[in-house]
Amino acid sequence: MSTAQVSPEPPAPAKSPRSGSPFARDEMIRVGAIALGLLVIVILVPAIFSLYYVDALTQVVVYAIVALGLGVLVGRVGLVSLGQAAVLAIGAWVAARLLFGSGLPFELVLLISGLITMVIGTCVGLPALRLRGLYLALITLMLAGAITVALATLNFPNGGHGFSGYNGAFVHIPAIRRPGIATSDRAYFRYSIIVAALMFLVVLGHLRSKPGRAWAAIRQSESAALAAGINTTLYKLWAFALASFVTGVAGGVLAGAQQYLYSINFQTQDSITLLAVVLMGGAYSMWGAIVAGLLLELLPAILNNIGVSPDWLTILFGIGVLQVLTTAPRGIVEQFPRDMARLYRAITGAARRSSGRSATS
Amino acid sequence: MIEVAGLTVRFGGVTSLDGMDVTFDAGTCGLIGPNGAGKTTFFNVLSGFVRPASGTVSAFGENLLSMPHFRRARWGVRRTFQTEQAIEQLSVFDNVAMIHEHSKLSRSSRRQDTLGAIAIVGIQAEPSAPVQTLSAGERRLVEIARAIVGRPKIVLLDEPAAGLPDEETLDLGRVIRSIPEHTDAQVILVDHDMSLVSGCCERTAVLDFGRLITSGTTAEVLRDERVVRAYLGDEAAA
Numbered sequence: 145m146s147t148a149q150v151s152p153e154p155p156a157p158a159k160s161p162r163s164g165s166p167f168a169r170d171e172m173i174r175v176g177a178i179a180l181g182l183l184v185i186v187i188l189v190p191a192i193f194s195l196y197y198v199d200a201l202t203q204v205v206v207y208a209i210v211a212l213g214l215g216v217l218v219g220r221v222g223l224v225s226l227g228q229a230a231v232l233a234i235g236a237w238v239a240a241r242l243l244f245g246s247g248l249p250f251e252l253v254l255l256i257s258g259l260i261t262m263v264i265g266t267c268v269g270l271p272a273l274r275l276r277g278l279y280l281a282l283i284t285l286m287l288a289g290a291i292t293v294a295l296a297t298l299n300f301p302n303g304g305h306g307f308s309g310y311n312g313a314f315v316h317i318p319a320i321r322r323p324g325i326a327t328s329d330r331a332y333f334r335y336s337i338i339v340a341a342l343m344f345l346v347v348l349g350h351l352r353s354k355p356g357r358a359w360a361a362i363r364q365s366e367s368a369a370l371a372a373g374i375n376t377t378l379y380k381l382w383a384f385a386l387a388s389f390v391t392g393v394a395g396g397v398l399a400g401a402q403q404y405l406y407s408i409n410f411q412t413q414d415s416i417t418l419l420a421v422v423l424m425g426g427a428y429s430m431w432g433a434i435v436a437g438l439l440l441e442l443l444p445a446i447l448n449n450i451g452v453s454p455d456w457l458t459i460l461f462g463i464g465v466l467q468v469l470t471t472a473p474r475g476i477v478e479q480f481p482r483d484m485a486r487l488y489r490a491i492t493g494a495a496r497r498s499s500g501r502s503a504t505s
Numbered sequence: 506m507i508e509v510a511g512l513t514v515r516f517g518g519v520t521s522l523d524g525m526d527v528t529f530d531a532g533t534c535g536l537i538g539p540n541g542a543g544k545t546t547f548f549n550v551l552s553g554f555v556r557p558a559s560g561t562v563s564a565f566g567e568n569l570l571s572m573p574h575f576r577r578a579r580w581g582v583r584r585t586f587q588t589e590q591a592i593e594q595l596s597v598f599d600n601v602a603m604i605h606e607h608s609k610l611s612r613s614s615r616r617q618d619t620l621g622a623i624a625i626v627g628i629q630a631e632p633s634a635p636v637q638t639l640s641a642g643e644r645r646l647v648e649i650a651r652a653i654v655g656r657p658k659i660v661l662l663d664e665p666a667a668g669l670p671d672e673e674t675l676d677l678g679r680v681i682r683s684i685p686e687h688t689d690a691q692v693i694l695v696d697h698d699m700s701l702v703s704g705c706c707e708r709t710a711v712l713d714f715g716r717l718i719t720s721g722t723t724a725e726v727l728r729d730e731r732v733v734r735a736y737l738g739d740e741a742a743a
Binding site for chain 1: 552553554574575576577578579582583584586588590592593594595599603604606607608651
């Protein structure tokens, strides 16, 4: 039997239907504005803020990348992972080991730690092929716990020899090296912004192309995705691979930022807090990742600075997640502009009414 | 052409399909039956979501049951679902192009095939419009465009008119009737709207309790006493 192709003369569309094209014209303006904003941040932030806040903002950048990866899993594919903080720890460990044990350029170390973390993180994602929702969350949390325990036993490299690179010394511990062009804290902040921008571009490239569309289909309905010819196994693992890669790179940036890594700083419950801030920021938007980073790292820094214990944040995040789940499932990134627009309308409306009254009186 | 022989599906103690034997000839065929008769289960077997306990399904000479589920779509099994499945975040174009993207078809024909399928179903909205801005009727058309883009071999329409107002059902009927003009696919239409089924399908098969009770031309089948009894009960048939 012959097969005829469905192809009558298509109507000429008024504009390009490839809304997915990364270089549509109105998009160029947005890209330009974002690039300009980045440039301003890179130049102004280190010049204006104290070292305390520059360091805190470097942490924000690191966790924004981690939140970006988790956002891909939760927001785009619908896979809840509670193991991302452990994946970050793996990235940091690998980068630290390579930075102590080799003379490789920092950029190459970031890439390698991203790739190694990608392989391990994809294994963490293997249960996702069979499980979803609560059970997947639980399994990834358990795996994160196992990784945390393993890293606590292994310890983070501190300039020693052997596989672990740990020498048990408490004094004269060498700092993890930074890239030659960014040895100071302020320069390293700029460096981390550039790495983060690259990671956001990598993720954006995925979301705007075949994997992004496949993930959207899987999130909506796995059976419909299968019926559309999507290899759901491949794309779910791909999502874990991408999330783990960017998280691994973030781990590398973290190693350079902190310069001394201790396993006590990587707790299993960090993954839960991470998921909470990703939900609050907005898991469906890449901007949400930045908000998540700010919530997770800048807020505690501010509270510390004004003498309030950051432990209060756990309560605040709890209320925040409740608030988001009940009133704004798409997170602060969508709710905040909407509420501001509403406030603006309320103010201008009130002003108009009062001016109308004064005109008639 | 699809030949089904002895197809049996069991879910625990429930036999959903009970030795179903039927042949769907080229063109658009109807598949009707009361709720729970096994129509969607049959579609799920063709899509690969349900593994039958026994039986064979041969489509255009291929043993369909031996293919992994996602490969069936690539080979040419397309379907719509009772619940809406067009992807809300994506544009109309991306929704339809995605099916082409995951098939073996050449990339060079993707744009033209996609716009062609959108034109056939007659979606008024811009191809770049996100699906979440579309009406329920238009979303249904997007799903049908997804089912017919490229070179489908089998198109399964699972209650496409469910929940649509009469006017939109009429439009939908026109779209379904036009499918054979554009593709040689075997179309199987499941619906409870008998005017839609009789308007679109020359031949129709009837399932009841997982068994084929009759098949033939749609007009004959709808007059068949056994069909009336299956739908309305013994008293109405008497």
